[in-house]
Amino acid sequence: MIKKTTHINDPLKLLEILPTVQAPIPEYLYLATSNARCPKAEIFIKEGDYVKCGQQIGIRHAAFFDQPIHSSCSGVFEGYEKHYHRSGKQIDFLKIHNDFKDVWDESVHTRTDEEIAKMTKAEMTEIIKQTASVGLGGSSFPSYIKMQTDRPIKTILINGIECEPYINADKRTMMEDAPKLLEGILFLMQAFNCHDARICVKAIHTEIFVYYNYLLSQDKYKGITMSPMKNYYPQGWEIAMIKQATGIDVPSGHLPSEFGIMNFNSSSVVGIQQAIRENKPVTDRRVTVTGNGINKPANFEVRIGTPVRYLIEQCGGYKNPNMPKVFILGGPMMGASESDEDCICTKTVTSIIVLDHVEHKEEACIRCGSCVLSCPVGLQPVTIMNAMKHTPVDKAKIKMLNPLKCIECGLCTYSCTSKIHVTDYIRRAKTIARLK
Amino acid sequence: MDSKVQFIKESAPHIRRKDSLNRMMMDVVIGLLPVVIFAFIAAPLAALRNLLVSIATMELAEFIFVLIMNRIPYDGKKYTFKDHWKNAISKYRLSNVTVPLVSAIIYALIMPSYMEAGYEYLMYVALIVGAVFGLAIGKLVFGGTGNNIFNPAAVGMVFAKACFGSHYVYFQPFVSDGGQIVSAGATSLGSDFVDIASKSFLTDNYSLMDLLLGRIPGLMGEICKVAIIVGFIYMFIRHTIDWRISASYVGTFFIMMLIAGLIVHGADNSISPFYFATYHLLSGGVLFAAVYMATDPVTSPITRPGRVLYGVILAVCTTFIRLFGSLPEGVVYSILIGNMLTSVIDYPKWSSNKFSWKNILWPVGVFVFFTLILVWSLCVEVL
Numbered sequence: 001m002i003k004k005t006t007h008i009n010d011p012l013k014l015l016e017i018l019p020t021v022q023a024p025i026p027e028y029l030y031l032a033t034s035n036a037r038c039p040k041a042e043i044f045i046k047e048g049d050y051v052k053c054g055q056q057i058g059i060r061h062a063a064f065f066d067q068p069i070h071s072s073c074s075g076v077f078e079g080y081e082k083h084y085h086r087s088g089k090q091i092d093f094l095k096i097h098n099d100f101k102d103v104w105d106e107s108v109h110t111r112t113d114e115e116i117a118k119m120t121k122a123e124m125t126e127i128i129k130q131t132a133s134v135g136l137g138g139s140s141f142p143s144y145i146k147m148q149t150d151r152p153i154k155t156i157l158i159n160g161i162e163c164e165p166y167i168n169a170d171k172r173t174m175m176e177d178a179p180k181l182l183e184g185i186l187f188l189m190q191a192f193n194c195h196d197a198r199i200c201v202k203a204i205h206t207e208i209f210v211y212y213n214y215l216l217s218q219d220k221y222k223g224i225t226m227s228p229m230k231n232y233y234p235q236g237w238e239i240a241m242i243k244q245a246t247g248i249d250v251p252s253g254h255l256p257s258e259f260g261i262m263n264f265n266s267s268s269v270v271g272i273q274q275a276i277r278e279n280k281p282v283t284d285r286r287v288t289v290t291g292n293g294i295n296k297p298a299n300f301e302v303r304i305g306t307p308v309r310y311l312i313e314q315c316g317g318y319k320n321p322n323m324p325k326v327f328i329l330g331g332p333m334m335g336a337s338e339s340d341e342d343c344i345c346t347k348t349v350t351s352i353i354v355l356d357h358v359e360h361k362e363e364a365c366i367r368c369g370s371c372v373l374s375c376p377v378g379l380q381p382v383t384i385m386n387a388m389k390h391t392p393v394d395k396a397k398i399k400m401l402n403p404l405k406c407i408e409c410g411l412c413t414y415s416c417t418s419k420i421h422v423t424d425y426i427r428r429a430k431t432i433a434r435l436k
Numbered sequence: 437m438d439s440k441v442q443f444i445k446e447s448a449p450h451i452r453r454k455d456s457l458n459r460m461m462m463d464v465v466i467g468l469l470p471v472v473i474f475a476f477i478a479a480p481l482a483a484l485r486n487l488l489v490s491i492a493t494m495e496l497a498e499f500i501f502v503l504i505m506n507r508i509p510y511d512g513k514k515y516t517f518k519d520h521w522k523n524a525i526s527k528y529r530l531s532n533v534t535v536p537l538v539s540a541i542i543y544a545l546i547m548p549s550y551m552e553a554g555y556e557y558l559m560y561v562a563l564i565v566g567a568v569f570g571l572a573i574g575k576l577v578f579g580g581t582g583n584n585i586f587n588p589a590a591v592g593m594v595f596a597k598a599c600f601g602s603h604y605v606y607f608q609p610f611v612s613d614g615g616q617i618v619s620a621g622a623t624s625l626g627s628d629f630v631d632i633a634s635k636s637f638l639t640d641n642y643s644l645m646d647l648l649l650g651r652i653p654g655l656m657g658e659i660c661k662v663a664i665i666v667g668f669i670y671m672f673i674r675h676t677i678d679w680r681i682s683a684s685y686v687g688t689f690f691i692m693m694l695i696a697g698l699i700v701h702g703a704d705n706s707i708s709p710f711y712f713a714t715y716h717l718l719s720g721g722v723l724f725a726a727v728y729m730a731t732d733p734v735t736s737p738i739t740r741p742g743r744v745l746y747g748v749i750l751a752v753c754t755t756f757i758r759l760f761g762s763l764p765e766g767v768v769y770s771i772l773i774g775n776m777l778t779s780v781i782d783y784p785k786w787s788s789n790k791f792s793w794k795n796i797l798w799p800v801g802v803f804v805f806f807t808l809i810l811v812w813s814l815c816v817e818v819l
Contacts, residue, residue: 001455002733003675008451088445165451324442326450333449340443355451357444363457363531364582369678369738372789382738383784401784410449418457418582424447 004373005415007231008333010165012290012297017207020172020286020299023314025100029073029305030093030344031057032085037140038062041069043094047079051096054281055105056130058094065142068132070281071096072304074103083307084343086329088336093344096305108280116276121147121191124276131275136285137162137170137236137265138330140348143272146262153192154260157245158185158199158269160208161229163236164331167351169286172299173267174201174208181266182221184273192262195223199266200245202235203228233333234376234409238263252377252405287345289315293325293354308343308352318354328353333410363418371412371422377405381412385425393432403429460676461534467671468541468728470663475545475656479607482549483656487541489560493567494540494588495533501576502528535581536571536588542728543570543589545657546721546768547596548604555603566596586775587735590768606653644711647718658721668727677731680740684747685726688803690717692755695807699814721767722754729768735775739788741795742781748799750774752806760813 010016033041038060045057051071058069075098083093129144137159158181162170174181185197201208212226227245229235239250241263248259256263264272271282283304290297295316302311308329312318318325328335329349343349371381384401387394403426412422475483506524508515547566551559570592575584597604642652650660658664671677690713697712717723730736730750737746750770757766781787788795 001453001460001675002678005453318441321441324444326446327443328448328450332451335448335450337445337448337450338443339445341441353450357446358452360452361529363529364580366457366460366535366582366733367736367738368460368733369743372738373740375789378788378790380738380784380787380789383782397784408448414449414451415453415455417455417460419452421447423449427447 016168023300023302033092052105072283073098075099131281136267149257156197157263160201160266161236184269198227200227288351291353324357360419370415374411381422388425463676467667470666474660474663486544489563490544491540494536497571498536539588562596562600566592569595658724680743682726684744688751725767737781745799
């Protein structure tokens with residue numbers, strides 16, 4: 001088919017209107033000592049120590065920022081265990097034996113409205129830094145670095161688009177935590193001294209629009225508006241979202257803040273609200289467990305550190321266990337597939353998708369141009385692929401084709417008529433283009 | 437928990453569009469069905485012969501190609517012929533059947549139905565020679581499906597015509613004695629179709645309705661325009677072809693012929709330019725080529741502006757060959773010329789999928805430039 005892929009159908013669409021289930025908290029929780037951005041960690045506690053919920057038990061070090069580690073339950077620290085991280089690496093996890101009492105740390109306290117109203121941006125940034133609020137859409141980029149910008153911010157965009165199929169974490173957060181989300185937006189508007197915040201949601205989600213239009217009619221939420229988005233993939237990509245919401249085209253290599261725009265994921269805003277209002281780190285997040293390899297798909301609210309295997313047990317296990325499966329943490333278009341189910345839910349795991357593995361037979365490329373039509377950044381994936389197939393690879397030509405613009409949305413592979421894994425070629429081209 | 441579940445690691449994305457090469461090729465075949473059905477109604481025996489011979493030849497050529505290309509490479513060991521055969525057969529795929537099938541059907545439909553009396557056997561020779569040449573030189577020497585520069589059907593047709601063209605006879609279906617054979621070398625576009633100097637215009641014979649329904653002499657695939665339009669609608673709905681190529685080809689061709697008609701017949705008002713342009717559009721192979729041949733994805737550009745430019749180039753070539761060339765039919769030649777220019781259009785330095793001023797300027801520039809040449813040369817001849 002010579003056709004531009006506009007949106008990707010979700011075979012389990014019903015799940016997005018089903019409420020979130022509070023997943024039972026397992027006996028052992030595991031906290032990552034390092035993650036993709038922070039390779040080193042420093043742990044403050046010893047084996048046998050009693051930790052409280054929300055207590056800072058360590059700190060992860062990265063090249064230019066630190067990220068505190070907080071316990072997500074109260075219990076006894078029982079040493080380290082190796083598990084798979086989302087990135088596919090086996091790393092050390094702190095094993096905490098849950099005592100099911102949820103004793104909160106002393107640092108967690110509710111702030112009054114007056115206290116918050118007096119806060120400056122620097123104070124809020126410090127709180128967000130101490131509570132380790134990160135981008136919960138999957139990037140795990142620390143929110144405080146975004147907050148540190150000195151540029152004047154005219155518009156705050158709240159990303160609730162979630163364009164990948166199967167994932168419902170942000171949608172359910174928007175429906176179920178609406179007061180928290182709106183309060184978080186008010187805090188951010190106060191911090192940046194900006195009077196324009198827009199919540200970007202796909203126009204097809206009528207229920208969110210009806211609900212929020214009702215909420216936003218209240219006086220205290222003045223300045224917050226809803227911004228309907230088209231049902232495109234990858235509309236959740238920040239540059240596509242900014243383009244449609246404000247009409248500003250942010251060139252690649254520039255930050256949105258240079259154009260007076262600051263964007264946050266909707267789940268992250270809820271995390272920021274909790275941090276500022278209650279000084280509480282993110283201990284829970286919403287995770288969708290779905291796919292045609294799962295018996296009973298569900299939206300869960302899980303504690304950070306819950307083993308994925310435990311969640312799959314809650315869903316009734318695998319459907320057709322004899323068939324080979326693909327186990328994905330994240331969305332089906334950009335998420336990483338894991339070779340083992342022994343993974344842990346970290347802050348960045350938005351969904352757990354188990355699909356039956358389908359073997360795709362590659363055919364010859366017939367230059368139908370579907371990848372070129374679909375590419376959201378205007379590259380020519382087929383030309384890059386053909387350039388990569390040449391040996392030796394012509395580096396100058398690869399650089400001319402500009403593969404570094406690619407955002408790896410996966411649309412070229414998705415829409416390929418001949419089932420060629422075009423995205424793989426482009427990833428390789430990117431590594432070549434990065435060489436000097 | 438059953439720990440035996442096997443997990444396969446693969447890189448993202450993990451889902452694919454419901455779509456395949458074979459389905460796309462079968463869509464083209466379905467899109468060709470109205471034309472094939474018409475050919476069977478118009479000249480059953482000729483259609484059967486053309487289709488059978490060309491399909492068999494092209495499939496066989498592709499099969500032999502697969503056998504040759506998939507020999508076990510030399511690695512010191514000795515392999516028997518059976519090993520080579522088994523290895524080659526294991527590489528033989530469904531797409532090795534469907535892709536030549538499309539080429540073969542198109543090729544069969546643009547070959548003539550009969551040879552002149554006394555040379556009937558030559559028809560088989562012409563079909564086989566053209567099919568083998570078209571598939572081998574037009575596609576296989578470049579490396580098979582996806583790597584070819586030229587449209588295999590067009591290459592085969594041109595070669596067969598170059599070799600056996602003097603014996604071709606075009607037939608006209610649905611006349612009193614059913615499939616009457618008309619004189620050699622004449623389609624509805626006779627070589628003196630538009631004799632510009634004498635301003636004669638052979639339109640008395642065929643009305644536009646005849647042209648639409650196929651009551652004209654010509655190649656059996658090209659004459660029934662209604663069947664082609666039905667096929668186009670099907671393929672358009674299924675997204676099998678890019679409508680930009682067809683639209684820009686047909687649109688540019690129509691406008692250029694309109695201008696030509698205005699100049700040639702404008703002074704005496706004998707024929708309305710609209711009639712002139714419509715007649716040109718509905719006669720010959722313009723519509724067939726615009727729908728089935730120019731849209732061949734392998735040999736056409738990949739970007740949207742490039743596809744528009746490609747259609748404009750085809751239309752310009754067709755117009756000039758029709759009006760000034762010695763050939764009555766310019767469509768196949770213009771497609772081959774367009775195929776040659778595809779890689780230039782696709783050169784990544786200037787090709788882009790987004791419509792920008794530069795991109796729009798190219799098709800418009802080509803169109804304006806050649807229209808001016810057309811006007812100038814027609815004025816020289818007429819005035």
